[in-house]
Amino acid sequence: MLEAMTTIALLTDFGTRDPYVAAVKGVIAARCDARIEDLTHEIAPFDVFGAAWFLRSVFEYWPEGTIFVVVVDPGVGTTRRILAADRDGKTLLAPDNGVLTFIAGGVHAVENDSFFLPNGSNTFHGRDRFAPVAAAIANGARLEELGPRVDDFVRVDYTPPSYAHGKIEGTIVAVDRYGNLITDIEVAKIGFEPVLRSGGHVVDRLERNYGDAKDGPFLIAGSTGCIELSVANGSAAELLQLGRGEKVSITPK
Numbered sequence: 001m002l003e004a005m006t007t008i009a010l011l012t013d014f015g016t017r018d019p020y021v022a023a024v025k026g027v028i029a030a031r032c033d034a035r036i037e038d039l040t041h042e043i044a045p046f047d048v049f050g051a052a053w054f055l056r057s058v059f060e061y062w063p064e065g066t067i068f069v070v071v072v073d074p075g076v077g078t079t080r081r082i083l084a085a086d087r088d089g090k091t092l093l094a095p096d097n098g099v100l101t102f103i104a105g106g107v108h109a110v111e112n113d114s115f116f117l118p119n120g121s122n123t124f125h126g127r128d129r130f131a132p133v134a135a136a137i138a139n140g141a142r143l144e145e146l147g148p149r150v151d152d153f154v155r156v157d158y159t160p161p162s163y164a165h166g167k168i169e170g171t172i173v174a175v176d177r178y179g180n181l182i183t184d185i186e187v188a189k190i191g192f193e194p195v196l197r198s199g200g201h202v203v204d205r206l207e208r209n210y211g212d213a214k215d216g217p218f219l220i221a222g223s224t225g226c227i228e229l230s231v232a233n234g235s236a237a238e239l240l241q242l243g244r245g246e247k248v249s250i251t252p253k
Contacts, residue, residue, distance in 0.1 A: 006034040006138045009062060011051060012071045012126065013043040023127045024071070027117065031135035034067070046074040048098050049156050050244075053173050055092075056102035057224050064089030069126075069134045070099050077122035082110040082129060083153055084143045091137055093130050098156035111147035161185050168250040172198070172229075175244055179235025180228045183248050187221040193253040194219060196229065199242050203229060204253055 008028055014020040025036050039058060043051045051072040059068070073080075073095040081096040087105030094100050100107070110129070115136050120128025133146065161170035161184050170185035181198075195204040196219055207213040207220050213232040217240060222228035227250070229236050237243060 006032075006065050006067065007037055007062070008032075008034045008067045008069060008134050008138060009037045009039050010041070010069050010071075011039040011043070011055060012041045013045050013047060013051070014041045014071070014126070016041055020124070020126065023124070024069075024131045027127055027131035028135050028138075031132060032138040034135070034138040039068075043072050046072070048072055048074070049158070050174070051099045052101045052103075052156055055099065059090070059103050060088075062090065066090045067134050067137055068092040068094075069130050070094035071126035071130055072099055073097065073125065076125050081150075081153075082125070082133070083150070084108045084110050084133070084137070084146050086143060091143070093134055093137075095125075096154050098154045100153065101155040101158065104153060106143070107150055107153050108143045109147040109150045112145060115141070115146065163189050166251065170248050170250075172242060172244055172246045172248060175237045178230075179237040179239075180222070180230045181236050181240070181242055181246075182222055182224065182228050183226050185227045185248070185250060186225055187227055188225065190227070190250065194227070194250045195253045196227070196248055196250050198229070198246050198248040199240065201240050201242070 083096050085092045085104045085107045115133045117128040170183050172181050173184045174182040203217050205218040207218045210232050220230050
């Protein structure tokens with residue numbers, strides 16, 4: 001049986017127009033035989049929370065041995081640390097700015113600069129530090145070789161949902177390209193026919209899919225397992241003028 005190839009999965013806010021992604025891939029490809037995959041490079045510039053939630057939404061679907069390289073790094077070149085973490089047989093490399101809030105397991109600070117490219121820049125750690133460290137891990141380097149274990153890593157400013165009896169409170173945490181308003185409230189924890197309130201709007205219709213939905217806004221169990229506020233063939237975000245960060249409450253119908 002052939003041994004599974006290690007995968008390095010990239011998540012950045014670089015876009016694809018500039019040479020940044022290509023440079024990162026080149027450094028990795030020159031140093032290891034791992035397969036390189038793109039999670040996305042379309043995180044909004046500097047959007048740490050967006051990257052953290054994206055990572056939360058996809059992490060479980062990637063196989064053991066995957067090395068996630070997350071470079072959404074507005075603090076590049078400062079004293080912020082680079083972190084290496086392991087969870088569920090997978091490894092994550094990320095700046096210490098909160099992108100690992102929802103995922104981090106055992107965390108190490110990457111302090112061994114022998115793994116970095118020599119004469120690297122202060123503005124492109126993705127190429128000069130993250131990429132060669134990811135390649136080293138793919139080649140067998142242990143996290144203990146990178147630096148010491150730490151427990152005081154940064155987390156994003158986030159209040160988890162509250163599931164009090166008779167009223168659930170949460171937040172819109174993402175807006176996808178279709179305009180669906182994705183909340184952090186888990187459908188499995190609702191337990192009653194819901195009425196959602198947010199920004200002066202009241203939505204009390206729950207649909208099973210988009211194709212059979214009637215006109216107007218409705219609630220739906222999204223693919224992440226969380227409740228979403230949607231409009232069939234339209235944008236709930238535009239119709240309701242709601243966005244990420246808006247608070248929502250759900251009560252029984």
